[in-house]
Amino acid sequence: MSLRNKAHRVAIGITLAATLVSTLTACGGGGAAASAGGGNATLKWASSYFPTHWDPVVGGSGAQFRELALVYASLTRTNEKGEAVPDLAKSWEYDATGDEVTFHLRAGLTFTDGEPVDGAAVKAAIERAKTQKNSALFGDLTSIEEVTADGLDVTVHLTQVDYQIPQLLGQRVLQVASPKAARDPAELDQNPVGAGPFVVTQVIPGTKAVLKKNPDYWDAENIHIDNVELISAPDASTVVSGLQTGVYNFADIEPSQADAAKKAGLDVFVQPGFNASNISINVNKAPFDNPKVVDAVRHAVNREEFVDKLSFGYGTTTDQPFPEGYLAYDPRSRNRYPYDPKKSRQLLAEAGYEPGDIKLDLVIPAADSGAEIVQSQLAAVGITIDIKVDKNWATPFFAKQLTLSLYGTTGRDSAVQTLTAHFGPNGPLNLSTPYEPAGFEAAVAKVRQTPLDAPDYREVLQAATRAGLESRALVFTYSAPNLIAKSRSISSLPKIPAHLDWTGVTINGG
Secondary structure: OOOOOOOOOOOOOOOOOOOHOOOOOOOOOOOOOOOOOOOEEEEEEHHHHOOOOOOOOHHHOOOHHHHOOOOEEEEEOOOOOOOOOOOOEEEEOOOOOOOOHHHEEEOOOOOOOOOOEOOOHHHHHHHHHHOOOOOHHHHHHHEEEEEEEEOOOEEEOOOOOOOOOOHHHHOOOOOOOOOHHHOOHHHHEEEEEEEEOOOEEEEEEEEEEEEEEEOOOOOOOOHOOEEEEEEEOOOHHHHHHHHHOOOOOOOOOOOHHHHHHOOOOOEEEOOOOOEEEEEEEEEOOOOOOHHHHHHHHHHHHHHHHHHHHHOOOOOOOOOOOOOOOOOOHHHHHHHOOOOOHHHHHHHHOOOOOOOEEEEEEEEEEEOHHHHOOOOOOOOOOOEEEEEEEEEOOHHHHHHHOOOEEEEEEOOOHHHHHHHHHHOOOOOOOOOOOOOOOOOOHHHHHHHOOOOOOOOOOOHHHHHHHHOOOOOOOOOEEEOOEEEEEEOOOOOOOOOOOOOOOOOOEOOOOO
16 A cells, blocks of 8 residues: 555554574584573674664664664664564554654563653653754754654654655664663663663673573564673684684674685675765865866776775775665766776866875874775875874864865665765765755655655655765765674574664574
8 A cells, every 4th residue: 555545554564574584504613502492592792883882862873773773672673675664663654744653662562671662762762862962863853843652652743744754763763762761861871771682781881791682572582592792893803713713603894804704614794784985075165166176086086996905895886875776876877977087187187286286184093994095096186185193083074174084874774864964964974064966955855755665766766866966075985895704503694784683593502
């Protein structure tokens, strides 16, 4: 039934079947010596993104949301197609005009401190994300005007028609904490309390967290892992040996480690994602106030070099904020500015710049091969980049004072949020605030007004991407891979974009 129908109802009651997950019974690679049903199946995860904040309002915006999802559940979650499906909410429905959506929560759920999971708890979570001083999420919730609660129902009242809300209020943007625990955000930041699949029993800040299965999780029968040891990843060179010896059985790895992990008999897989890295440009500052200089940078970029040198072939090139093949990727905009250093030098000459005239600083917090590639590629066309390493650099990017920066994003489940973050006038990834490309605002509004199941949704979404790419503020380079290595005793995981879902995953003895 289309959401264009009079009631615009979405009767979503999808069961997340364990059949999404295939079980590997082969044993190897050291790791967990536990059976799936033996009460001691332990996941030992060496995480490159060990949470610096356990309050999801503060820490849930970056890559750490995958780790926080061990503790917190959300209104919705994401399936293998990137679609919103039920989590704490069993279903939802829009009103006839598309500016109000009501989520119906599952009955009988509680947070791990015993507080009820109800409409009031979700209302409190959304309002805290919008208003807490150190919230990293308020920019994602600008469409929400008011939230009302009635028992197990929570209604989100919008400032505009926006059918993206079920995509938005998932594990990336709305991991719901106990409202009782959230009364003291500083305490919550150290001692998380959610309604997710696991309960934290110990946190050693910056080092280790110990968790156990939450028997009251709504889908507990499909969680077959009993314990989790989340460990801050050590030096990258020791991760593979740690997997071999059983210190870990699951780890985030760098592309440079992938071949060694395979040779060690470990499973190595690329988790799908929305990752995209870019060169960020401030068009409000010289020399980038001249469009020809921006185009010169566009043509100076050899994306294949980023893939080869930074991802060892596991990543992919991209000239958009999405990897190729993703729903929002616009085929019509592919390779619009091909690598052409000769044309780049010509454009700089037309803009009145001789080789060496343009000298720019690029501040980074630590040595970065990506910065060196940018420096080399721009030097080849006559632009001098001076890399300055400052370990105390605290992302002044958001102050919008830089002329040039490097940035990357793990994306959002809602493509519209990814687009507005990059191209919108107040987007956190738009170094050129308040600049935005002409026609972008209208194109995004049309996407919001289009139900997700409408026949023309893909076309409308790609048109918004095309409008955003008129921006002179970003030059996209490549999509970095999410690489995981694990013991063969751990069954395969669902290939859900950007998320790690433990539903149905088993750990078998060897």
